[in-house]
């Protein structure tokens with residue numbers, strides 16, 4: 001049973017709940033999750049920061065494809081998206097946003113308070129601090145957001161394994177698994193990530209399907225030059241199937257847990273062995 005904690009004053013602090021999307025292509029939302037699957041599968045991130053620190057900007061750029069330049073014109077949220085700390089035991093990460101152009105002492109005091117409270121409720125929660133408004137670092141923000149989301153994905157080791165197998169078999173230098181909408185990479189192989197390669201991959205714009213077996217990758221090199229290469233789609237097809245498999249298992253496990261919880265509530269008994277369910 002989680003403990004009830006008093007909420008700080010609205011004027012002092014804003015909070016924004018973000019469901020980090022990956023895998024199913026749908027958009028994120030700052031509202032409460034409306035389906036059981038969303039609740040269980042999507043990592044839930046609570047964005048916290050002082051007024052005007054940049055919470056909405058990060059959410060819009062990372063999860064709603066807004067251009068970083070447009071965030072300069074965002075208006076302050078009238079209605080604050082509130083989330084009692086006592087209900088946040090299922091929040092995966094608490095992400096603090098600090099405005100680099102503002103006095104950070106007040107923000108640090110707030111972080112201290114929040115960490116103490118949240119840790120009491122959920123000791124497994126991940127804490128991250130983003131320094132915002134360091135202009136021209138939009139891609140860094142994306143890469144950093146990627147690492148936050150990755151830490152919340154239980155299938156990460158399996159995905160990394162798949163990527164490692166793929167690059168070693170096909171002599172590929174670096175491989176990222178991207179969320180297409182946000183351009184966050186949710187997994188990569190175990191070779192070190194270098195920002196230039198990441199940015200290059202983000203710029204990979206067009207993939208044209210020629211026929212059932214070949215796809216054409218087009219990469220704009222300069223204003224006038226483009227790198228084009230043709231690849232056998234079959235290998236990617238197998239790889240894609242394996243990745244889908246990883247996420248499907250997770251969905252089924254979540255459904256199974258819901259059924260178990262429901263049964264426990266209904267019968268008042270604890271199941272002392274796992275029911276035999278085909279995954």
Ligand SMILES: Nc1nc2c(ncn2[C@@H]2O[C@H](COP(=O)(O)OP(=O)(O)OP(=O)(O)O)[C@@H](O)[C@H]2O)c(=O)[nH]1
Pocket residue numbers: 014049050051052053054055056057058068071072073074075076077078132133134135
């Ligand atoms: N220099 C700079 N300013 C930014 C950037 N992003 C946002 N801003 C400015 O910061 C203001 C606040 O950004 P928001 O994202 O709305 O901040 P917030 O924390 O969601 O604000 P509240 O809703 O009031 O809590 C914006 O209106 C912009 O003027 C950025 O990348 N660089």
